[in-house]
Amino acid sequence: MRAFFLFLVVLCVMLPVSFAGAAEVFIRKDTGEIDLKPENEAPAAPANINDFANTYYKNCMNTKNPVIMGQHLQMMCACTSSKIPDVMTIQQMQALQTDTEEGQFQRNRMMMFVYAPCIEYPTRALIEDSCMSNPQIKTAIKHYPKVCKCLGDHMAETMAQQAPNAIEQAIKRNPKDLDPLGVLVNSKNFELHSQSHMRECLLRYELGRLQ
Numbered sequence: 001m002r003a004f005f006l007f008l009v010v011l012c013v014m015l016p017v018s019f020a021g022a023a024e025v026f027i028r029k030d031t032g033e034i035d036l037k038p039e040n041e042a043p044a045a046p047a048n049i050n051d052f053a054n055t056y057y058k059n060c061m062n063t064k065n066p067v068i069m070g071q072h073l074q075m076m077c078a079c080t081s082s083k084i085p086d087v088m089t090i091q092q093m094q095a096l097q098t099d100t101e102e103g104q105f106q107r108n109r110m111m112m113f114v115y116a117p118c119i120e121y122p123t124r125a126l127i128e129d130s131c132m133s134n135p136q137i138k139t140a141i142k143h144y145p146k147v148c149k150c151l152g153d154h155m156a157e158t159m160a161q162q163a164p165n166a167i168e169q170a171i172k173r174n175p176k177d178l179d180p181l182g183v184l185v186n187s188k189n190f191e192l193h194s195q196s197h198m199r200e201c202l203l204r205y206e207l208g209r210l211q
Contacts, residue, residue, distance in 0.1 A: 049085045052093060057081035072125035079118035087113040108171045116164040120156035128152035143205045150201035151194075158193045159184075 060077035068076060084093075087109065096106040131137055131148035141147055166184035184190055203209045 049090055053081045053084040067129045068122050068125045072121055076118055076121035080114050083114045104175055108175060112167050116167050119163040120160040123159040124152040124156035127155045141206055146205040147201045150205060151197055154197035
């Protein structure tokens with residue numbers, strides 16, 4: 001679960017940098033730190049933030065991930081790209097790629113104001129995929145496709161409600177945290193919501209006790 005949401009942070013850093021400036025930003029697998037890799041030539045910078053958002057959307061749609069794909073990917077990319085012009089400027093997106101306090105600040109803003117409001121889409125994809133690929137669930141639950149979709153929808157709604165505040169609080173405690181969503185995802189509260197929603201989905205689709 002933690003690795004999946006770290007994937008969102010990588011998106012937050014990597015996609016803008018692919019066309020925003022002269023340095024490639026990447027997260028070291030061994031330390032989790034952000035490094036800067038100079039390039040000889042940089043792509044032309046977008047003329048304005050709307051052009052940036054459009055290019056961001058195209059790059060986002062080309063992102064390869066075994067879980068977020070198809071409609072889930074399209075919805076996430078459309079949601080995040082539509083947020084960018086409202087909360088970011090070209091200068092802020094360029095600062096985002098730097099290993100500076102300002103760069104960290106802008107990455108945190110990107111996570112809070114661009115990704116957090118759109119977290120329901122990758123959450124739904126993750127929960128549905130985890131549920132559908134669980135052999136115990138497939139063996140024990142006859143109508144597992146409906147149950148898994150139900151669970152994904154409910155957890156997506158829960159994350160949409162709780163993630164913005166959870167991310168904000170995590171960033172306040174540790175501005176350099178590369179996985180602020182982990183605080184929520186690994187919490188007892190998240191686990192309790194998962195269990196509660198699973199019971200509801202089982203009652204509705206497996207046992208037919210809810211309408």
